[in-house]
Each structure stands twice: as C-alpha cells, then as structure tokens.
Amino acid sequence: MPFTPLHYPAGYILSKTDKRLSLPGLLVGSVIPDIEVPLMWIFFPGIWDHLLFHSLIGVFTVCTLLAVVITRFIYPPVISLVFGVDHAKLAEACRVTPTMIVSCMLGALFHVLVDIPMHPFNPTLWPWVPPNEIIGSVVLFFGEGSILVGFTRANTLFSVIMGVLGVLILVVNINKNLWEEIWLGYSTPRDNQDLTGTNHSSNEI
Numbered sequence: 001m002p003f004t005p006l007h008y009p010a011g012y013i014l015s016k017t018d019k020r021l022s023l024p025g026l027l028v029g030s031v032i033p034d035i036e037v038p039l040m041w042i043f044f045p046g047i048w049d050h051l052l053f054h055s056l057i058g059v060f061t062v063c064t065l066l067a068v069v070i071t072r073f074i075y076p077p078v079i080s081l082v083f084g085v086d087h088a089k090l091a092e093a094c095r096v097t098p099t100m101i102v103s104c105m106l107g108a109l110f111h112v113l114v115d116i117p118m119h120p121f122n123p124t125l126w127p128w129v130p131p132n133e134i135i136g137s138v139v140l141f142f143g144e145g146s147i148l149v150g151f152t153r154a155n156t157l158f159s160v161i162m163g164v165l166g167v168l169i170l171v172v173n174i175n176k177n178l179w180e181e182i183w184l185g186y187s188t189p190r191d192n193q194d195l196t197g198t199n200h201s202s203n204e205i
C-alpha cells in the first residue's frame with residue numbers, strides 16, 4: 001500500500017500542475033493499484049500481494065482501463081451521494097475524454113512511483129524483474145539492516161508527509177466550496193452565492 005487514501009494529496013497536487021488534467025481521473029487512478037492487495041490475499045495467498053497492478057505493464061493496461069470505467073460510472077453517483085456534490089458537475093468532469101484517460105493513467109503511475117521508495121519489494125518491472133530485486137531506497141536507508149524496521153519507518157514517514165499535505169489541502173480550501181474543490185478540482189465561488197443559496201456566474205448580467 002501504504003494506507004491507500006494517503007495517496008490523495010499526490011493526485012490533488014498533480015491536478016494543479018496542469019489545468020487540463022481531470023482530478024477525478026487522477027484520484028481514481030491513484031487508488032486503483034491497491035485494489036489488487038486484498039484480492040491477492042484471498043485468491044493467491046502465499047505469493048506477492050503487490051504484483052500486476054503495481055507493475056508498469058499493469059498501470060498502462062488494466063489499471064488505466066479500470067480507473068476509466070470507475071471514474072465514468074461509479075465516481076459521480078458515489079461522490080454526489082456521500083458529499084452532496086452536484087451530480088451534473090461530476091458527470092461533466094467524469095466524461096471519457098483523452099485527458100481523462102491520461103489522468104487515470106497518471107494517477108496509477110504516480111501511485112506506483114510513490115510506493116517504490118517506501119516498499120520492501122516492488123514489482124515495477126514484473127514479469128521481467130522479480131519484485132524482491134527492487135527494494136525501496138527509503139526502506140534501505142532507515143532499516144539499519146532490517147527490511148521490516150525500514151518498512152515500518154518508511155511507512156510512518158510516508159503517512160506523516162501525506163497527512164500533513166492532506167491537512168494543508170483542507171486548510172487552503174476551507175473558504176471555498178470544500179467538497180467541490182476536493183472532488184472536482186474546482187469550485188463555484190461562494191461570493192457568487194446569494195442568501196438563497198443560488199449560484200450566479202460572474203458573467204451574468
């Protein structure tokens with residue numbers, strides 16, 4: 001993994017580097033690789049619990065495909081239901097377009113890239129390079145000779161960094177329509193809402 005939701009800040013920050021990127025695509029893509037972990041525990045116990053979905057070949061194929069389907073069909077109703085974000089805006093943001101597909105792929109790719117230094121084994125180049133031949137640099141640096149100690153410390157470091165970034169994202173957006181900003185990547189300015197809660201575009205006469 002580490003803890004999957006902690007990948008959120010990477011997707012959010014990435015979305016701010018280029019306005020054409022789709023935040024929903026980046027976010028869904030950034031959690032997709034970890035759905036293989038419980039599946040591996042259940043169906044293939046005893047072998048690597050990170051494998052195809054944490055490999056580059058998996059990122060560019062099955063992860064991207066799954067992320068596109070989930071972004072298009074599951075993200076809008078779930079985010080609308082749970083966080084009350086306008087469904088029409090979500091549906092518009094989750095249309096299947098070339099940039100949405102690229103965003104899904106980048107989200108999954110960044111998940112794998114963030115995992116690499118933090119993990120004791122990495123199937124990045126699987127099936128050509130065995131996972132145990134790529135040991136995370138942070139794991140080695142903090143391990144003092146023990147992979148387990150290194151992994152625990154790397155995990156803690158990752159959680160702290162991503163947790164702080166997550167809080168910063170919340171603080172920076174606290175005066176905006178928070179859930180829109182968090183799940184759409186943009187929000188309707190509060191200044192444009194009158195006391196009845198109706199939104200008015202600044203272009204309106």
Ligand SMILES: [Zn+2]
Nearest residue numbers: 001002034115
């Ligand atoms: Zn992972």
